[in-house]
Amino acid sequence: MTKDQIRAQIAARKKSFQTLEKPSGAALKNVQSLEIFQQTKTIGTYMPLPDEVDVTPLFQDPDHQFFIPAFDETIATYRMAQYMPELKKGKFGIPEPEHPVWAGPDEIDLILVPGIAFDCSGNRLGRGGGFYDRLLPQYRAIRVAVCFSFQILKKIPAEPHDCRMDFLVTDSEILKFAMNG
Ligand SMILES: Nc1nc2c(c(=O)[nH]1)N(C=O)[C@@H](CNc1ccc(C(=O)N[C@@H](CCC(=O)O)C(=O)O)cc1)CN2
Numbered sequence: 001m002t003k004d005q006i007r008a009q010i011a012a013r014k015k016s017f018q019t020l021e022k023p024s025g026a027a028l029k030n031v032q033s034l035e036i037f038q039q040t041k042t043i044g045t046y047m048p049l050p051d052e053v054d055v056t057p058l059f060q061d062p063d064h065q066f067f068i069p070a071f072d073e074t075i076a077t078y079r080m081a082q083y084m085p086e087l088k089k090g091k092f093g094i095p096e097p098e099h100p101v102w103a104g105p106d107e108i109d110l111i112l113v114p115g116i117a118f119d120c121s122g123n124r125l126g127r128g129g130g131f132y133d134r135l136l137p138q139y140r141a142i143r144v145a146v147c148f149s150f151q152i153l154k155k156i157p158a159e160p161h162d163c164r165m166d167f168l169v170t171d172s173e174i175l176k177f178a179m180n181g
């Protein structure tokens, strides 16, 4: 299957769910249960689109500092910026800080990564902009994929620029891949 065929297949699977609320809560619980999550302090996360695992309850957690993607117009690339409660609509309508405070390359311990589909080797397929493939290599962080169990496929065609994941967490499972590089 091509990347576009996979995106269409996952979109069709999503249609059979009335609401993703329950599995979303279960997936988030599984993220919070990870030792690696509990032991790290600075977390890169995301402002969820309607079809993604809702990670926003995490922002109440006083034991971590959170970062979210914001588009840096000067380099036309997403970077991680400190989360703050007041956000404005950014690129693609996704909330971002109006005045981003950027994370340094060593400042983030772990990044929660959304995606359209993942496979059992840690490959990721995104929305097709290549944004996370440019975002992730900027940080020396553990990469934790977060998605619903119906988004896991046997094999995803990986290209050299595609970033591999270290962990995969869904509503029903936690997978750990051999640590990348
Ligand atoms: N929550 C979240 N934040 C994220 C991403 C993501 O996948 N999820 N991204 C991951 O890369 C980046 C944003 N990339 C995005 C790429 C496409 C679309 C999107 O809605 N595409 C529409 C077409 C919109 C258009 O062409 O104008 C679509 O897929 O139908 C949204 C975000 C950074 N932030």
Ligand SMILES: Nc1ncnc2c1ncn2[C@@H]1O[C@H](COP(=O)(O)OP(=O)(O)OP(=O)(O)O)[C@@H](O)[C@H]1O
Pocket: 003, 124, 125, 126, 127, 128, 129, 130, 131, 132, 133, 134, 161, 162
């Ligand atoms: N690191 C990179 N440098 C330059 N171009 C890249 C890089 N990563 C991806 N691209 C380009 O971006 C486009 C989309 O890539 P791809 O389909 O792998 O995106 P994706 O991983 O699904 O999307 P996203 O990461 O935004 O969720 C491709 O044309 C690819 O060549």
